[in-house]
Amino acid sequence: MNALRPVVRRPAFEFPDDISAHWIPGNVEFAHMVNGASLVMPYLEPFLMRSLREGLEQVTDPQLRADGLAFISQEGQHFRAHQRYNERLRAQGYSELAEIEARMQARYQRLDRCSLRTRLAYTAGFESMTLGLTKWLVTDRVALFANADTRVASLVLWHMVEETEHKCVAFDVYQAVYGEYLPRALGVFHGALDVMRYTMQSYRSLLRKDGLWTQWRSRLRLARQLLRFVRHTGPYLLRAALPGHNPRDETDPQWVQDWISGYSRRSTEAPPPLLDTGHPQIPVPFA
Numbered sequence: 001m002n003a004l005r006p007v008v009r010r011p012a013f014e015f016p017d018d019i020s021a022h023w024i025p026g027n028v029e030f031a032h033m034v035n036g037a038s039l040v041m042p043y044l045e046p047f048l049m050r051s052l053r054e055g056l057e058q059v060t061d062p063q064l065r066a067d068g069l070a071f072i073s074q075e076g077q078h079f080r081a082h083q084r085y086n087e088r089l090r091a092q093g094y095s096e097l098a099e100i101e102a103r104m105q106a107r108y109q110r111l112d113r114c115s116l117r118t119r120l121a122y123t124a125g126f127e128s129m130t131l132g133l134t135k136w137l138v139t140d141r142v143a144l145f146a147n148a149d150t151r152v153a154s155l156v157l158w159h160m161v162e163e164t165e166h167k168c169v170a171f172d173v174y175q176a177v178y179g180e181y182l183p184r185a186l187g188v189f190h191g192a193l194d195v196m197r198y199t200m201q202s203y204r205s206l207l208r209k210d211g212l213w214t215q216w217r218s219r220l221r222l223a224r225q226l227l228r229f230v231r232h233t234g235p236y237l238l239r240a241a242l243p244g245h246n247p248r249d250e251t252d253p254q255w256v257q258d259w260i261s262g263y264s265r266r267s268t269e270a271p272p273p274l275l276d277t278g279h280p281q282i283p284v285p286f287a
Contacts, residue, residue, distance in 0.1 A: 004252065004260065006070035006166040011271045013081050013155050015088045021206065023149035028212065029203075029222040030144060033229075034156060035089055036203030038082045039097060040195055043104040045079035047111060048126070048170070051119035055173045064172055071169040074162045081155055096205050104198050117178050121187025122194070124170040128240035129192040130163040131250050132233030138253045140228070141282045150274040154285070157259075157275065164256045167247045185241040192237055255284060262286030 024031040049072045056068045090097055111119065137144060137160050145153045174184055204213060212218040239245055262284050263272060273285040 004165045004167075006067055006074055006162065006169065007260075007264075008070055008073040008077070009158075009162070009263070009272075010077055011081075011154075011158060013084070013151060013158075013271070015085045015151060017088065017091075019085075019088050019149060019151060021089055021092050021094070022210075023152045024145065025147050027144070027148075027221075028210065029207070029218060030225050031148075032203040032206040032210075033199070033222075033225060034152070035206055036199040036201075037195075038089070039086055039101065039202045040104060040198045041079045041082035042086065043101070043108050043198075044126070044195060045075045047108040047119075048123045049075050050112065051116070051123050052170060052173060054116055055120050055177050058177045059173060061176065064169075064176060067166070067169045068173055071166045074166055078159050078162070081159075085152065085155060094206060094209055096209060097202065100198065100201050100205060103201075107194070107198075117180070117183055118187070118190075120170070120174040120177060121183045122191040123187075124174045124184060124191075125187035125189065125240070126191030126195055127163070127167060127170045128188055128245075128247065129195070129233055129237055130160070131167055131247065132236030133229070134160040134164050134256065135236075135253055136228060136232035138255045139232075141255070142280065145275070145277050145282060148277045150277050153277050153282075154274040158272075161256050161259045164252050165260065167250070171247050181243050185243075188237055188241045192233075259284040259286075 021035060022028050022031055052068055052072055056065055059065050059068065111122065114122075137157065141157065145157075171184075174187075178184075207213040207218065207222070236250070239250075240247070263286065266272065266286065275282055275285050
């Protein structure tokens with residue numbers, strides 16, 4: 001199966017003061033799961049960019065080099081958009097997040113001192129988790145994002161589209177530079193579990209601040225969402241850790257393909273329209 005080619009887009013998402021941390025009506029727990037993941041992005045994604053940039057210095061294939069540079073540009077757009085959203089989140093009184101963010105910053109500074117092989121395996125490993133995450137968020141988008149704040153939902157699903165689009169790049173760079181199976185398999189769990197750990201610390205802090213962490217109904221709702229996350233991402237991680245794995249073998253969700261196709265047919269450079277989260281199907285935001 002041929003892989004999509006990453007395209008650099010610069011949608012200028014705006015996050016004014018009226019955005020609430022509880023941006024999904026009736027689903028605070030999932031909103032905070034997403035908020036927790038968003039808080040990791042300004043620390044994770046610059047690390048991925050640095051690692052891939054160094055790896056590209058040893059890549060001679062011109063197409064892979066071009067795809068790698070597009071990957072870096074896409075990740076740069078992602079973390080800056082999440083950074084803007086996170087500023088609004090912190091401004092709503094979640095001062096406890098500063099300690100977690102300090103730990104994330106220190107963690108990725110330590111990872112920068114690891115070997116390039118470890119860092120590229122980590123990068124490729126994390127990217128394999130996003131395939132399962134994308135399938136979950138896209139397939140269950142109506143149940144997850146119905147009537148949600150369209151500005152945040154549009155940010156999240158745009159990010160997932162581009163994760164699918166560059167799903168092969170980190171893997172291909174690792175294979176071109178090293179190609180060893182065992183470090184790559186270990187990187188699947190190294191990258192994925194690291195990000196999960198800091199996401200969990202973040203959403204736990206958010207729920208505790210809201211007084212929900214000790215409420216059993218809230219914990220039950222959270223557990224249900226976590227089980228869905230594991231059910232969707234677990235098989236992708238296990239397949240990614242197998243010998244002979246290639247992310248090209250993973251099917252791209254049709255909604256993602258339609259989003260990319262619709263975006264490419266736009267006749268304007270203006271930011272793409274936001275999702276209609278009130279629509280019963282939450283279609284791609286293109287006429």
